[in-house]
Amino acid sequence: MGVVESAAGAYSDSVSGPIAILVDDDTEVRDSLQELLNSVGIDSISFSSTQEVLDAELPDRPACLVLDVRMPGLSGLDLQQILLTKGIQTPVVFLTGHGDIAMSVQAMKAGAVDFLTKPVRDQTFLDAISAAVNADIARRAAATVSRKTMALYETLTPREREVLTFVVSGAMNKQIAFDLGISEITVKLHRSNMMRKMNARSLTHLLSAWQSLPAEMR
Secondary structure, rough: OOHHHHHHOOOOOOOOOOEEEEEEEEEEEHHHHHHHHHHHOOEEEEEOOHHHHOOOOOOOOOOEEEEEEOOOOOOOHHHHHHHHHHHOOOOEEEEEOOOOOOOHHHHHOOOOOOEEEOOOHHHHHHHHHHHHHHHHHHHHHHHHHHHHHHHHHHHOOOHHHHHHHHHHHOOOOHHHHHHHHOOOOHHHHHHHHHHHHHOOOOOHHHHHHHHHOOOOHO
16 A cells, blocks of 8 residues: 555545645646546545635645646745735645746745746656645644644643753753752652653653643743
8 A cells, every 4th residue: 555545545434534725727737637536535625726725615624735836826835925825734745747946946945845847747746736735734733733732831830830840851850940949849849749740750751741841932
């Protein structure tokens, strides 16, 4: 079983399975890609222009965008930039017959998973889709963990947050007590409460939770 099939199979019983969002002004290309994706169990929807994508409500499920570069109106590269400014982080694969090095560099610098040229081998295309879909699945999983950890963090008192910061930096209780001007026993109490509220069973678990917090909270 290939990677794409694995990704699709993991969601085979769910309406939230991965989906490829195809954007190309060539009907034959869209139909051909949809047929290929369907053959490996990946759902897809298609649009004939970038504006149609911007006007649409995209599905909230693991996905990737497959963008042509040259299209009437906004280009695929323009759409990539607009989506980034909107905070939409759906992985992008470019598939174009008119690409050049400058375009590919621009696309990859903006975070594209791949920049393919037409005609493309079926397996090459599917490998790119697999990488993009799996990246989106991982991104969504990380975001879920981060949201849960943020909710736990919000339950900490200001002092417990201070203790947390010291603990994840490797400070011992004695040092924390000295720096905060409190007793070591009080530090142990705050530390115990903090670990309980963060659902941390060990220092390793606590460090993992800490690293999942947004940078501005750390």
